[in-house]
Amino acid sequence: xxxxxxxxxxxxxxxxxxxxxxLGLVTAFDGMRGIGVMMVLIGHALFRLVESWVTIVDTFFxxxxxLITTLLLQEVRTTGTIKLKKFYMRRAVRLFPSVxxxxxVWLVLGVIGELAGIEGISLRGIAEDGAAAVFYIxxxxxxxxxxxxxxxxxxxxxxxxxxxxxxxxxFYAVIAGTVxxxxxxxxxxxxxxxxxxxxxxxxxARWFAFTGFFQDDEHMIAGVRLALLQRPDALMLGVAxxxxxxxxxxxxxxxxxxxxxxxxNISVAVWLLMLNLSSGWLQKLGGPYFDxxxxxxxxxxxxxxxxxxxxFRFGHTLGALAMAFMIIGMxxxxxxxxxxxxxxxxxxxxxxxxxTLYIWHALPFLIIAAVTGGAEAxxxxxxxxxxxxxxxxxxxxxxxxxxxxxxxxxxxxxFSSEKEALDLRTGKMINVAEHLAAExxxxxxxxxxxxxES
Numbered sequence: 001x002x003x004x005x006x007x008x009x010x011x012x013x014x015x016x017x018x019x020x021x022x023l024g025l026v027t028a029f030d031g032m033r034g035i036g037v038m039m040v041l042i043g044h045a046l047f048r049l050v051e052s053w054v055t056i057v058d059t060f061f062x063x064x065x066x067l068i069t070t071l072l073l074q075e076v077r078t079t080g081t082i083k084l085k086k087f088y089m090r091r092a093v094r095l096f097p098s099v100x101x102x103x104x105v106w107l108v109l110g111v112i113g114e115l116a117g118i119e120g121i122s123l124r125g126i127a128e129d130g131a132a133a134v135f136y137i138x139x140x141x142x143x144x145x146x147x148x149x150x151x152x153x154x155x156x157x158x159x160x161x162x163x164x165x166x167x168x169x170x171f172y173a174v175i176a177g178t179v180x181x182x183x184x185x186x187x188x189x190x191x192x193x194x195x196x197x198x199x200x201x202x203x204x205a206r207w208f209a210f211t212g213f214f215q216d217d218e219h220m221i222a223g224v225r226l227a228l229l230q231r232p233d234a235l236m237l238g239v240a241x242x243x244x245x246x247x248x249x250x251x252x253x254x255x256x257x258x259x260x261x262x263x264x265n266i267s268v269a270v271w272l273l274m275l276n277l278s279s280g281w282l283q284k285l286g287g288p289y290f291d292x293x294x295x296x297x298x299x300x301x302x303x304x305x306x307x308x309x310x311x312f313r314f315g316h317t318l319g320a321l322a323m324a325f326m327i328i329g330m331x332x333x334x335x336x337x338x339x340x341x342x343x344x345x346x347x348x349x350x351x352x353x354x355x356t357l358y359i360w361h362a363l364p365f366l367i368i369a370a371v372t373g374g375a376e377a378x379x380x381x382x383x384x385x386x387x388x389x390x391x392x393x394x395x396x397x398x399x400x401x402x403x404x405x406x407x408x409x410x411x412x413x414x415f416s417s418e419k420e421a422l423d424l425r426t427g428k429m430i431n432v433a434e435h436l437a438a439e440x441x442x443x444x445x446x447x448x449x450x451x452x453e454s
Contacts, residue, residue, distance in 0.1 A: 031342030065238020192243030
């Protein structure tokens with residue numbers, strides 16, 4: 001079946017309309033986010049033992065590229081267009097408050113540390129990180145992999161994990177307008193092909209040990225030299241998957257079910273393998289092991305990297321590709337065994353908390369690590385402090401989630417472009433107008449009671 005098109009009475013070009021079923025609530029996505037953020041926490045606490053768990057970022061990026069693009073295509077089908085202002089307001093309301101608060105808390109700690117002369121706290125370093133974070137250029141100035149080319153700069157980082165938010169913010173800046181142009185001109189298939197071409201090009205470049213552009217120029221911006229380690233290809237793959245999904249009816253998806261499930265189950269094995277091929281624990285057990293990246297600037301040259309099978313050369317590409325197949329299972333075959341596992345309520349709850357937890361965990365992690373030996377701590381100390389660090393991260397994140405995030409998510413619904421939307425506070429689809437009217441009435445009644453009491 002061909003995608004639906006709408007032709008205006010004025011003879012304007014037809015508008016592309018997806019034939020895929022409405023996405024609605026994908027409980028497995030929340031579950032995957034829950035598992036993913038726990039992997040991030042463990043990975044940041046025990047990096048030497050689980051280094052290749054970094055491919056969980058590829059997972060998040062593929063899901064993000066797929067989800068945002070799919071929702072934009074659904075908006076076109078429902079409303080006939082994409083309301084760009086509302087899209088950017090939803091993104092701003094969702095993303096900015098927690099990050100800005102996080103940066104603000106760090107700045108306060110920096111001032112206190114500077115005045116008290118606390119060793120290890122640099123107000124300048126915190127201010128640099130904060131500026132890079134709020135202007136979403138962290139991935140340009142302090143990118144992933146920075147320790148390989150500028151280890152001294154990396155050692156003075158406090159918000160090292162925020163490079164991922166910067167990458168996604170740039171993606172959000174361009175994707176809505178791009179999809180709007182493509183649906184109006186019926187270029188959705190071409191968009192998908194272009195994204196696949198980009199994904200393949202980045203994968204091939206990394207295979208041949210290219211980490212970015214002008215990577216041998218020490219005066220070039222770090223984020224340019226390490227651009228391909230920021231995983232733009234994972235976002236491209238997510239967009240391509242959404243474009244392909246828009247052409248597949250439910251009838252066709254069920255007709256392909258048996259063959260696709262074979263590929264999807266194989267992809268789970270590939271994904272798990274990529275997660276562990278650069279993990280110290282597997283090396284200790286005598287299993288296969290690949291260094292993730294060169295150890296420092298002296299090894300950072302293509303000749304050396306081509307002679308050494310580093311994990312980054314293949315791991316990010318295969319991990320992202322495996323996740324793309326797994327997304328098909330989560331979205332199209334919701335009775336698939338892994339989709340049901342990921343739909344476990346506790347995992348969904350952690351998934352809804354994941355954004356807050358991801359941002360705020362760095363604060364207690366750095367403090368606890370600093371007082372327990374830092375990066376020089378023994379493996380035993382690392383293992384013992386990990387549950388303490390995770391518990392502290394949850395404790396710090398919970399008040400932010402309930403006092404800031406939930407209020408923000410309520411506000412985000414006011415910028416919905418569709419009649420029905422997913423309420424991220426509860427994980428349920430709601431009628432937006434009815435829900436907001438009920439909440440406004442409840443707020444008005446509460447305010448009236450307060451005035452009466454006073």
